[in-house]
Amino acid sequence: MIAFAIIRLRGLLVVVMLSGIFSLHSAVILLSLDAVDVAFTEAAVGAGISTVLMLATLSLTGSKEREKPPHTVLPILVVVATGAALIYGTLDMPRFGDPEAPVHQHVAPRYIEESPREVGIPNMVTSVLASYRGYDTLGEVTVIFTAGIGVMLLLLGRKPKHNGEEGEEDSS
């Protein structure tokens, strides 16, 4: 329902607020699925930081959506086809919570049985993220790093140079 409101509304400020609420709802859903770490991330990043960043973006771009062109048949077709393909894909997936599912048979038992001995910390999510999957986490941190550098470069590039302090930042 929130998603429909987001699609239908024109005032972008309301849309940003609603997407924050949507993130918070997702966090609650994840929490009820016992994925506490993911829920935490969703609440902090999705509902917190990204809402603030979108509001900051709105203050740059203005908060009214432009009127759409009237013919929207092709986009609807593409969306419906993609959705149908995705739903068709889920038909092959194992039932929710199925203990025979491949995801529970592959490396998960090893993590659950061995990580208290090998890594020795109670939060298994952290031991998987930081130790077993250290490469992936390094990649993620590099992505964040790149995002920061990218925003810095993009928004520095067009700065006017009359202000003394900004000129100093430009030179570095």
Next chain:
Amino acid sequence: MMHHIVLRVVAKLLIPCILVFALYVQFHGEYGPGGGFQAGVIFASAFILYGLIFGLEALRRVAPPEAIRILIALGVLLFAGVGFATLLLGGNFLDYNVLAGDPVAGQHLGILLIEVGVGTTVAAAMITIFVYFAGRGQR
């Protein structure tokens, strides 16, 4: 928002709590939910709140962009540095077992260090993104 006395007082009360909670999430990530990523975001949100309430200039004084810029790189460097340290100590890349005497202590040390790296980079990157976005809006 310089004249909203309620907002300013509440922000001043909240910001230390947010910072302490971020540090708790950072260093308690091994025992409860959380870790470097979430801690970095929460840490940055304290700074963003400060910037929203007291203005961008005040935020720039508290968190100078030059220092933050170095911190972004330092976090990744710490993470990768732990990896290379394990290489030099004779293990595989990011194989923390060799960092200390027994493997479990090595794992603890390695995870602690890389979580600090993750937190540093995430917090610094979030603050940077906010400062640059908000800074453009002012002109």
